[in-house]
Amino acid sequence: MKRDYSLDIRHLTRVEGHANIQITVRDGELIEARWAIVETPRFFEVMLKGMSAERVPFLTSRICGICSISHSLASIRAVERAMEIVPPIVAEKTRLLAMHGETLQSHALHLFFLATPDFAGTSSVLPLMQSHPDLVRAGLQIKELGNEISTITTGRCTHPVSLVVGGLSKTPDKQQLLHLRTMIQERKPVLENACTFFRSLIIPDFSRETEFISLSNGSTYPAIGGQLVSTEGVIRDENDYLLMTNEYTRDFSTSKFTRLSRESSAAGALARFNNNYHLLHPKAKECAESFGLQPVCHNPFMNNIAQLVECVHILEDAEELINSLLDSDLAEIKTPYTPKAGKATGAVEAPRGVLYHHIEIDEQGKVAKADCIIPTTQNNGNIHADLRALVEQSLREGKSDGEITKLCEMVVRSYDPCISCSVH
Amino acid sequence: MKLKIASFDFTCCEGCQLQLANGESTLTDFLELLDIRNFREISSERLDDYDIALVEGSISRQDEVERLLKIRRQAKVLVAFGTCACFGGVNSLKNRFRLDEAVREIYGDITIETLPVRKISDVVKVDFSIPGCPVAREEVERIIVSLATDSIPTLPNYPVCVECKQQLNTCLFDLGEICLGPITRAGCNAVCPTGKTACLGCRGPAGELNMPAFLELVRERKLSYRDLHEKLAFYNAFEPVATDET
Numbered sequence: 001m002k003r004d005y006s007l008d009i010r011h012l013t014r015v016e017g018h019a020n021i022q023i024t025v026r027d028g029e030l031i032e033a034r035w036a037i038v039e040t041p042r043f044f045e046v047m048l049k050g051m052s053a054e055r056v057p058f059l060t061s062r063i064c065g066i067c068s069i070s071h072s073l074a075s076i077r078a079v080e081r082a083m084e085i086v087p088p089i090v091a092e093k094t095r096l097l098a099m100h101g102e103t104l105q106s107h108a109l110h111l112f113f114l115a116t117p118d119f120a121g122t123s124s125v126l127p128l129m130q131s132h133p134d135l136v137r138a139g140l141q142i143k144e145l146g147n148e149i150s151t152i153t154t155g156r157c158t159h160p161v162s163l164v165v166g167g168l169s170k171t172p173d174k175q176q177l178l179h180l181r182t183m184i185q186e187r188k189p190v191l192e193n194a195c196t197f198f199r200s201l202i203i204p205d206f207s208r209e210t211e212f213i214s215l216s217n218g219s220t221y222p223a224i225g226g227q228l229v230s231t232e233g234v235i236r237d238e239n240d241y242l243l244m245t246n247e248y249t250r251d252f253s254t255s256k257f258t259r260l261s262r263e264s265s266a267a268g269a270l271a272r273f274n275n276n277y278h279l280l281h282p283k284a285k286e287c288a289e290s291f292g293l294q295p296v297c298h299n300p301f302m303n304n305i306a307q308l309v310e311c312v313h314i315l316e317d318a319e320e321l322i323n324s325l326l327d328s329d330l331a332e333i334k335t336p337y338t339p340k341a342g343k344a345t346g347a348v349e350a351p352r353g354v355l356y357h358h359i360e361i362d363e364q365g366k367v368a369k370a371d372c373i374i375p376t377t378q379n380n381g382n383i384h385a386d387l388r389a390l391v392e393q394s395l396r397e398g399k400s401d402g403e404i405t406k407l408c409e410m411v412v413r414s415y416d417p418c419i420s421c422s423v424h
Numbered sequence: 425m426k427l428k429i430a431s432f433d434f435t436c437c438e439g440c441q442l443q444l445a446n447g448e449s450t451l452t453d454f455l456e457l458l459d460i461r462n463f464r465e466i467s468s469e470r471l472d473d474y475d476i477a478l479v480e481g482s483i484s485r486q487d488e489v490e491r492l493l494k495i496r497r498q499a500k501v502l503v504a505f506g507t508c509a510c511f512g513g514v515n516s517l518k519n520r521f522r523l524d525e526a527v528r529e530i531y532g533d534i535t536i537e538t539l540p541v542r543k544i545s546d547v548v549k550v551d552f553s554i555p556g557c558p559v560a561r562e563e564v565e566r567i568i569v570s571l572a573t574d575s576i577p578t579l580p581n582y583p584v585c586v587e588c589k590q591q592l593n594t595c596l597f598d599l600g601e602i603c604l605g606p607i608t609r610a611g612c613n614a615v616c617p618t619g620k621t622a623c624l625g626c627r628g629p630a631g632e633l634n635m636p637a638f639l640e641l642v643r644e645r646k647l648s649y650r651d652l653h654e655k656l657a658f659y660n661a662f663e664p665v666a667t668d669e670t
Contacts, residue, residue: 013468016438040435040485041538046526047517052654058624059658062514065439065558109445113466124467126460129452144448155619157446158439158558162619169620249534420438 002028003395007405011038012412014114014124016066017419019255021408023391030395033387035380035412037255039423048370053079053339053361054165056370060357061159063372064421066109068159069102069150070350074357074372077225077346079165082361085337090328091167092224093321094153098163099223099348100318101149105157106351107269107307108146110416112139112194115304118410119201138194142311145187149318152176167334174326181322184315191311195287198308204407207298208389210382211262212271213244215349221279221313222272222349229275231296232261239345241356245373255422257381258373264381267353268415269306270297284313300386303414307351339365350375352418376422379415386411427572430462430474431505432495434488435515435541436481439558440506441465447561454565457572472498476571478505482512483542496548501571504544505564507557507626507659514557515541516660543660552577557626557659560612580610581631584623588614596622602647604655607638607662628661639665 005025011018018039024031044063051059057075061068073095080087087095112135113125122128129136147157152172155161162170172180213234217226228236228244236244245258259265273280273288277295280288288294288309293302343360353375360369390411394404431441445451445466461471477499483489496502507513518526519540527536544550554567563579570577580586584605588595596603596617604625605617616623642652649667656662 011464013464013470014466016465040488041530041536042435042484042515043518043521043526043530043538045530046521047514049521052651055654055658058621059514059517062437062439062557065437065442068437068439109442113445117468123469126455126467129455140448140451143445147446147448155621156615158442161616161621164621249531251534254536420433420436 005401007408015413015417015419019419030391033391035383035387037253037419037423039254039419041254041423044424045370045372048367051367053365057163063424064418065158066106066418067102067350069098069154070348070355072160072163073224074346074348074355076163076165078344078357078359081344082342082359083337083340085166085335087167087335088332090330091333093325094168094171096223097318097321098150098153100314101146101153103351104311104314105143105146107311108139108143111304111307115413135197138190141187141190145183148183149180152180166337171330171333177322177326181319184319188315203301206390208386209298211260211265212274213265213267214271214275215347215354216275221276224348230260231274234260238347241345255380256377258378259381264385266382267375267378268303269310270303271353272349273306281313281316283316284309287312300411301414352376352416353378372424374422376417383412383415426459427457427476428459428461428474429476431478434481435484436508440480443558443561475500477502479509479544480505482508482515483547484539485537489547492547501551504550504553506559507555509544510553510555511628511659511661512541512543513659555627556612563611582610583630584608584610584614586610588617591618593617602642602652602655607633624655624658625661626659
């Protein structure tokens with residue numbers, strides 16, 4: 001069928017930040033499908049120059065209101081590796097727990113409040129408070145748990161207070177850890193019930209082969225540091241992040257693009273899942289199976305489900321981490337250090353995928369150079385290519401204009417783009 | 425009557441509007457008070473009639489100026505929401521550099537528009553300011569409830585030190601660190617010094633500000649002036665001060 005179709009969404013809603021989707025079809029032919037980020041740039045890499053190394057995590061956490069813990073820890077890892085500081089084990093465990101809290105709140109926010117309205121056919125979560133009160137309550141309870149973990153481990157759920165170069169400025173006390181453990185145990189059934197709801201959703205049938213990039217450490221599901229791996233078999237050292245990203249600019253976007261073995265690649269929950277499936281907790285694997293999710297999955301809409309699977313994993317792993325902290329002496333929390341010159345990369349798995357901070361410190365202990373590569377930047381190329389393939393497939397299937405528009409919005413939201421983060 | 429409210433963001437991390445979705449246990453009751461007319465981050469509804477506009481972020485591009493002017497015309501009450509909106513925030517650190525060089529360094533040869541960072545009140549009249557990086561959820565709720573019930577909201581005039589002492593924290597000055605708690609407006613429950621890291625002044629100067637006494641404290645303890653200046657500049661919330669050395 002020779003048809004015309006055009007879509008021009010200025011500032012897509014229910015995503016973090018400002019971006020547009022523009023699609024033009026003429027006589028049945030796709031002319032253009034564009035994912036254009038128009039967020040105002042902030043120039044964090046410039047702002048960092050001259051700042052004392054110890055203050056870096058406090059500045060970089062402000063790159064993002066949702067994944068501030070990841071930014072803080074990527075910087076801390078870069079600075080610690082640059083200055084050869086080894087943080088105490090209690091600090092490492094507490095940091096991991098903090099990452100879990102952040103990922104949990106971020107995934108819950110996206111899954112329940114930003115993505116679900118698409119599946120339910122509403123404009124926001126607000127109508128769902130009437131139609132699906134149990135689901136909304138479950139979402140709030142999971143998100144609250146994530147925030148509580150972050151608050152107890154870092155002092156505040158957005159823009160962490162006690163994550164510092166060398167370790168921690170303060171640890172949670174055992175009473176707080178016990179409170180968290182009880183909260184986790186109480187909320188496991190809540191998450192299970194939510195999984196039942198998500199199983200009732202129809203995930204769009206769409207697949208496009210791509211390359212998935214994540215961290216991998218071989219022994220635990222990735223969070224802080226490790227090798228850089230891809231589903232095409234690429235393996236690189238953390239410091240070689242530039243070879244993994246190959247950043248480039250496009251004139252219609254204030255966010256950059258990356259590529260590796262193909263035209264584009266993906267980072268995020270599905271990428272972590274595809275590269276590290278064997279390291280998931282058995283209960284998380286069970287959850288994945290119930291959705292028919294197996295590695296390597298190339299359906300971008302399944303990133304939503306991979307996030308849900310990670311939530312199951314996180315509740316189990318967080319409980320184990322808390323048990324281990326409860327058995328530890330929480331006295332030694334910070335390694336003393338004297339600032340010195342050096343350079344290194346800190347890579348962490350932020351909720352939306354692998355995040356790189358590369359920092360060079362000069363002899364005075366100040367930042368000489370900084371570079372941050374954001375997960376959403378690494379997904380821009382894939383979003384672009386998916387929009388194209390999705391519109392072409394939908395035209396072949398004779399979908400209505402309304403259906404195509406909805407699918408395009410949904411596929412972008414599936415990546416859970418963090419746009420303000422990507423234009424740092 | 426529910427309060428018709430809208431939330432807008434400019435140059436920022438969007439962490440302040442996210443605080444509105446936190447406080448999960450009281451969120452449903454809080455939302456009962458509000459008629460959310462425009463809030464891109466959570467809803468596809470976009471309505472132009474609202475009484476209160478929460479404006480997050482600082483201004484660093486011409487299209488932001490125009491969007492902000494339109495919001496000002498529409499809103500009965502415009503609230504500068506968070507440190508970036510109130511003072512420019514960390515974004516202002518960009519202003520220390522030449523912008524054309526910054527653009528070239530980050531983007532190479534493509535054309536990217538960027539202006540020196542400004543706070544909201546540099547561009548339009550602000551009716552009320554809620555500082556914080558991020559804003560404190562409880563304070564926001566209290567202020568919005570005040571606005572909804574037609575009473576006049578206020579911020580504490582006293583410094584963070586007062587709240588810090590209430591929590592029986594060890595003073596960071598006694599641990600050899602400069603903390604901006606003595607000169608910064610309270611209302612955050614001293615969250616940073618309670619986590620044993622220095623207050624960097626995100627809430628701006630306290631109403632009862634005694635800068636000379638504060639500088640004397642730094643001098644007599646022989647703490648680093650370089651550290652002092654870095655901290656005072658962090659959120660652009662304090663005027664630069666003159667010291668013997670830098």
